[in-house]
Amino acid sequence: MQDEPLYRPTSDSQMSNERTEHPAERGQGGELHQTPRGDTPRMTTAQGTPVSDDQNSLKAGARGPTLMEDLHFREKMFHFDHERIPERVVHARGYGAHGYLEVTDAIPELTSAGLFQKEGNRVPAFVRFSTVAGSKGSPDLARDVRGFAVKLYTEDGNWDIVGNNIPVFFIQDAMKFPDLIHSVKPEPDRGFPQAQSAHDNFWDFVSLMPEAMNMVMWVMSDRAIPRSLRFMEGFGVHTFRFVNAEGEGTFVKFHWKPKLGMQSVVWDEAVTLNGADPDFHRRDLWNAIQSGDFPEWELGVQVFDDAFADTFEFDVLDATKLIPEEQVPVRIIGRLVLDRVVDNFFAETEQVAFCTQNIVPGIDFTDDPLLQGRNFSYLDTQTKRLGGPNFTHIPINAPKCPFHHFQQDGHMAMHNPKGRANYEPNSWSQGGPRAAPKQGFQSIAERVQGDKRRVRSETFADHYSQARQFYRSQTGVEQGHIANALVFELSKVEVPGIRERVVSHLLNIDDGLAQDVAEGLGLWTMPKAADPARTPIDLPVSDKLSILKNGPDRFEGRKLGLLVTDGADADLVGGLMDAVEEAGGTVEVVAPKVYGVTLSNGKTLAAQQKIDGGPSVLYDAVAIIVSEDGAADLKAMHPARAFAADAYAHAKFMALSEAAGALLDAAGVTDRDDGMTVLSGKAEAAGFIKACCKLRYWDRVS
Numbered sequence: 001m002q003d004e005p006l007y008r009p010t011s012d013s014q015m016s017n018e019r020t021e022h023p024a025e026r027g028q029g030g031e032l033h034q035t036p037r038g039d040t041p042r043m044t045t046a047q048g049t050p051v052s053d054d055q056n057s058l059k060a061g062a063r064g065p066t067l068m069e070d071l072h073f074r075e076k077m078f079h080f081d082h083e084r085i086p087e088r089v090v091h092a093r094g095y096g097a098h099g100y101l102e103v104t105d106a107i108p109e110l111t112s113a114g115l116f117q118k119e120g121n122r123v124p125a126f127v128r129f130s131t132v133a134g135s136k137g138s139p140d141l142a143r144d145v146r147g148f149a150v151k152l153y154t155e156d157g158n159w160d161i162v163g164n165n166i167p168v169f170f171i172q173d174a175m176k177f178p179d180l181i182h183s184v185k186p187e188p189d190r191g192f193p194q195a196q197s198a199h200d201n202f203w204d205f206v207s208l209m210p211e212a213m214n215m216v217m218w219v220m221s222d223r224a225i226p227r228s229l230r231f232m233e234g235f236g237v238h239t240f241r242f243v244n245a246e247g248e249g250t251f252v253k254f255h256w257k258p259k260l261g262m263q264s265v266v267w268d269e270a271v272t273l274n275g276a277d278p279d280f281h282r283r284d285l286w287n288a289i290q291s292g293d294f295p296e297w298e299l300g301v302q303v304f305d306d307a308f309a310d311t312f313e314f315d316v317l318d319a320t321k322l323i324p325e326e327q328v329p330v331r332i333i334g335r336l337v338l339d340r341v342v343d344n345f346f347a348e349t350e351q352v353a354f355c356t357q358n359i360v361p362g363i364d365f366t367d368d369p370l371l372q373g374r375n376f377s378y379l380d381t382q383t384k385r386l387g388g389p390n391f392t393h394i395p396i397n398a399p400k401c402p403f404h405h406f407q408q409d410g411h412m413a414m415h416n417p418k419g420r421a422n423y424e425p426n427s428w429s430q431g432g433p434r435a436a437p438k439q440g441f442q443s444i445a446e447r448v449q450g451d452k453r454r455v456r457s458e459t460f461a462d463h464y465s466q467a468r469q470f471y472r473s474q475t476g477v478e479q480g481h482i483a484n485a486l487v488f489e490l491s492k493v494e495v496p497g498i499r500e501r502v503v504s505h506l507l508n509i510d511d512g513l514a515q516d517v518a519e520g521l522g523l524w525t526m527p528k529a530a531d532p533a534r535t536p537i538d539l540p541v542s543d544k545l546s547i548l549k550n551g552p553d554r555f556e557g558r559k560l561g562l563l564v565t566d567g568a569d570a571d572l573v574g575g576l577m578d579a580v581e582e583a584g585g586t587v588e589v590v591a592p593k594v595y596g597v598t599l600s601n602g603k604t605l606a607a608q609q610k611i612d613g614g615p616s617v618l619y620d621a622v623a624i625i626v627s628e629d630g631a632a633d634l635k636a637m638h639p640a641r642a643f644a645a646d647a648y649a650h651a652k653f654m655a656l657s658e659a660a661g662a663l664l665d666a667a668g669v670t671d672r673d674d675g676m677t678v679l680s681g682k683a684e685a686a687g688f689i690k691a692c693c694k695l696r697y698w699d700r701v702s
């Protein structure tokens, strides 16, 4: 049977009763797929029955009804109908990749975790980045917190650091999490807006919860619109504990620092990007890994003891507060490298189950009430999302170290041990496993005592001081972005009272900010400042809180958008491409037609984007190298004019050929400033790329 072609060649006559070739039988190059013979596996049903025809359902006559007995059709459709699992209730949209964590500085004095005992130790890692509010199909550039969840497959079991790209959180007690998430998700009566905090419910909730104000500053900042998942920091957020072999504990906060530095887009770009490429972040991560440009982060820790915790201005158990790096420096102890994309998005990225309670000996929790609540929620939600308690049998969730326990049965159980012993203790000769008191996980012996009460600790009462510190630590450009973001979001809020309540909180953060926002909204009368539970204090500026003060000063990992036309100067194009490559960046060619252009030397240059599919928002810097005729053609095209006008408005560095001036003029860009370089040779190309290392020419817009 295998030797017989299952598909017959195309019939000459479309009217024939013979089955005709289906387009799916043709490869991308138009060649006809081979019928299953030789090494090509034959198609079967899930039961293994060979399939004879995957194009046509079984009918009573060519034009007759479909028959119930069509086992192949029914099984195929049944399985398709069940393909989806519930999306995550938060962080539904995410993207994952594999890699490893390598220890660069051993810390046995701090923790007994096997991983950290020796420099050079490596463990496999899986990381899933996500947005929080949007559903699975929402766009990547929503203004939102990014999840930064890391699963480390250590020799002592899986350790998950389920963090975010923002070091503080909206709320102090897990009790309020469902309310927070309900408020930011689409409003329940109308089912919109999707993946946005710019609506009444969100601002109503946070303005009634002053503890959210510090985090509100962060999500209104550029941190919430990262340029790439590769260019953002990550934080464990809560205070955790390291426990060493002597059973001594220290407090620890975890940090991920991107090797290529931090970078964000501007809001206007984010809005366009969401339409131009809703997959901007996942595409960027996929492309970087596939091209061998492996994203990397340093793992850092802030370690501190009870003495520091007692003198710190805030409670280290309060997740709405951070510890400035100037107060407790970050010690780098490892590096995280992502070097492999997933083989199957569903099996890995979708089914991965992170949980804050997955920790290993040498690490422990603290009494942070947010963390304590999370320890319940993750396991609970995964049982529903993944359909039962056996999701650790799915390869992405299974430990990579040996594991033995007596948990058994349940839906889809894949590990089904043999033998009689399924309880402990037992008398059977192979009766293990047994608990190992010495190597096993031990909670730190912490004295716990107190009255059983529903209370919020007094030490959690300062809601504004760190919000003020964050705002005042930003550059002028960044402060402007925060004010603009607040004005944008509050302008989408319909109820004036909610807008005013937000401004009343801003007055406790910074007068100037409150004024800017009130002015941006066109508010007639300034409201009274909200009554603070504790009077805010002025804290020192913390430069580490700003993105721009810590700019990368490199073009490595960044992308230049090169707009070209027929007749463009081949030397300029070649020189520029070499300069970008030397700096570790990439070039994407944008042209009027996707097959590319013929340059001045007669050679062709293929394009990756047709002009209307390659707006300048996709790029970190742009070059417009066009001939005079080319510029004349582009002038008539709206996407080409927008390419130039947007690059200018978004403060991008621009390299231009002489002829490009005509396009700029037509785009309404009549200024020529220091952020623009007119190219005439290789030297200028190198100078231009050096300028691009600053990433934006902020002087243009500030």
Ligand code: HDE
Residues within 6 Å of the ligand: 088, 089, 090, 091, 094, 128, 129, 130, 146, 147, 148, 149, 162, 163, 164, 169, 173, 174, 175, 177, 235, 236, 237, 238, 319, 352, 353, 354, 369, 370, 371, 373, 374, 377, 378, 379, 381, 382
């Ligand atoms: Fe989560 N969070 N969260 N969260 N969270 C989930 O677990 C929850 C919080 C974070 O890529 C859910 O498997 C509660 C802080 C990430 O799969 C759920 C509270 C931080 C991810 C859940 C918080 C996070 C989640 C939904 C307040 C940063 C995505 C699906 C007490 C430190 C993980 C799931 C992934 C996902 C609960 C607050 C980060 C419902 C109750 C703070 C990165 O269990």
